[in-house]
Amino acid sequence: MNSDTQSPSESVLDRVLVLEMVRVTEAAAIAASDLIGRGDEKAADAAAVEAMRGAFDTLYMDGTVVIGEGERDEAPMLYIGEKVGMGKGPKIDIALDPLEGTTITAKAGPNALAVLAAAEEGCLLNAPDVYMDKIAVGPGYPEDVISLEKSVSENVEAVAKAKGVEPKDIIVCVLDRPRHADIIAELRSLGCGVVLIGDGDVAGVIATTDQDTTIDMYMGQGGAPEGVLAAAALRCVGGQFNGRLVFRNADERARAAKWGIEDLDRIYKLHDLASGDCIFAATGVTEGSLLDGVKRLRRPDGSRVMTTESVVMRASSGTVRWIRGEHRI
Numbered sequence: 001m002n003s004d005t006q007s008p009s010e011s012v013l014d015r016v017l018v019l020e021m022v023r024v025t026e027a028a029a030i031a032a033s034d035l036i037g038r039g040d041e042k043a044a045d046a047a048a049v050e051a052m053r054g055a056f057d058t059l060y061m062d063g064t065v066v067i068g069e070g071e072r073d074e075a076p077m078l079y080i081g082e083k084v085g086m087g088k089g090p091k092i093d094i095a096l097d098p099l100e101g102t103t104i105t106a107k108a109g110p111n112a113l114a115v116l117a118a119a120e121e122g123c124l125l126n127a128p129d130v131y132m133d134k135i136a137v138g139p140g141y142p143e144d145v146i147s148l149e150k151s152v153s154e155n156v157e158a159v160a161k162a163k164g165v166e167p168k169d170i171i172v173c174v175l176d177r178p179r180h181a182d183i184i185a186e187l188r189s190l191g192c193g194v195v196l197i198g199d200g201d202v203a204g205v206i207a208t209t210d211q212d213t214t215i216d217m218y219m220g221q222g223g224a225p226e227g228v229l230a231a232a233a234l235r236c237v238g239g240q241f242n243g244r245l246v247f248r249n250a251d252e253r254a255r256a257a258k259w260g261i262e263d264l265d266r267i268y269k270l271h272d273l274a275s276g277d278c279i280f281a282a283t284g285v286t287e288g289s290l291l292d293g294v295k296r297l298r299r300p301d302g303s304r305v306m307t308t309e310s311v312v313m314r315a316s317s318g319t320v321r322w323i324r325g326e327h328r329i
């Protein structure tokens, strides 16, 4: 396992592999884009999964899915433990969500993404598919500015103080769910701006890192796999994150045991979720704050193309690359 101080050249995450990861998210996004606005979440997800699975095969790596579409008996492809890549080369763990925002895609809403994170073996938390309490801020804050041990108000006040503004000036992104009624009420009592999103908290967390969104913080409960993916992104671009797994019943607690998680109340910070060197790659499926969606265009010469926008970033170097693709139909 590499430490964060090692230079990129020492990492098994070969430079070529960094760029190759974009092909994988592009393939998933293009496949899902056929189903944008078609009202069929399952078909959109299946198309993304199949395309992502195929794109992995060409990569020179010995990859293992550690966060995927589910356990072997519940997912036909990209299940946890599945080997991906050519089976030769560096041993790499992969966390993926071929279509993050299945409902968004079905309804042609904003911010659906094809995403993955890759890290050296053992560096990504093998999170069970349960919920996770999350809180995040973008770069430029001390690590302890946010904490799941503090109240909503205490967190907002700390971020406001560090930013040099009033709590009412803080803008917080929250998934629009009944379970978040208390969080939203507390934020409103402070006078905060609350950006309610229908789905897609990977994009919601990453929005805190982009000044153009004006979003300062992310709060609330979403999928634990999405928490690991978002943490990998923040490792690359900066920011702070706390996550705590939420177990709602005995079955979910049993899953934790199976995953070797002993302390059910543990608060995970960025490096607990994604350590060492890691890569985060995403391609927009629908238009969003982070990325453009897949577009089908007719060029003046009559040819038809699809355009994609992707981002790929790497923790050890901090390099962020934006990649626009033009794909002949």
Ligand SMILES: O=P(O)(O)OC[C@H]1O[C@](O)(COP(=O)(O)O)[C@@H](O)[C@@H]1O
Binding pocket: 097, 099, 100, 101, 102, 103, 175, 177, 198, 199, 200, 201, 202, 221, 222, 223, 224, 226
């Ligand atoms: O819809 P729920 O059960 O509140 O779950 C929230 C999770 O679902 C999503 O909104 C969408 O995820 P999928 O499209 O991958 O199912 C995630 O971004 C979020 O973490």
Ligand SMILES: [Mn+2]
Binding pocket: 097, 099, 100, 101, 223, 226
């Ligand atoms: Mn998802």
